């Protein structure tokens with residue numbers, strides 16, 4: 211078991227619980243955040259019971275960012291700016307913020323990726339770029355897990371068997387995260403370039419939801435196929 215504690219903001223939603231469970235299985239301690247300490251504690255207890263472990267601890271979101279230097283942001287997009295504003299002063303310098311957020315809208319049964327994300331100051335092409343613009347320079351954003359569904363993450367009895375695409379402008383932050391996520395079983399971690407490619411991974415999420423629906427697929431996900439290096 212590693213001593214590093216990874217924080218989930220919040221850790222109470224379906225997507226963040228799935229990631230938290232996979233990180234705990236890989237040996238990490240995970241802090242479950244919430245606006246409510248009581249709710250965080252309850253979810254942490256449930257996750258501990260699910261894995262027969264004591265790796266999960268619950269606390270309010272501010273306490274989580276004070277204690278962890280790797281923080282997954284898994285808040286619904288409409289609450290992102292308020293949540294960030296309430297936490298940014300408590301974040302440690304050099305924190306790595308892992309952005310899992312996808313801004314989707316649904317129309318006539320299909321998912322669409324929103325055309326950028328707006329703050330009072332500007333419109334950004336992706337959620338990741340918006341977060342990076344709003345935090346101090348010493349804090350780096352890495353986009354990850356945008357294309358992996360909560361349903362797939364929470365099916366612990368099945369191997370994940372997916373690729374996860376990492377985007378960031380900070381090469382060191384990205385390689386730290388690659389090291390951490392590579393410990394998750396049957397997850398392949400792929401470098402997907404700078405933060406501007408979060409726009410692509412956000413759109414891929416709409417695509418995979420629609421592929422599921424239009425083709426009656428279940429838990430569709432992305433695996434990049436390549437030929438072995440030795441092959442011509």
Ligand SMILES: NC(=O)c1ccc[n+]([C@@H]2O[C@H](COP(=O)([O-])OP(=O)(O)OC[C@H]3O[C@@H](n4cnc5c(N)ncnc54)[C@H](OP(=O)(O)O)[C@@H]3O)[C@@H](O)[C@H]2O)c1
Pocket residue numbers: 220221222223224225226243244245246249250284285286287289293310311312313314355356357358359360361415
């Ligand atoms: N679900 C997926 O398959 C999936 C896949 C890829 C990416 N994502 C992304 O992951 C994020 C979370 O998705 P989810 O499906 O896990 O959402 P969710 O189950 O609806 O959970 C979201 C959490 O957001 C918090 N929340 C609710 N209202 C809030 C408010 N007014 N202000 C601040 N926080 C509030 C709640 O935490 P507290 O009440 O504990 O504070 C809640 O537990 C989204 O950005 C989504 O785009 C989801």
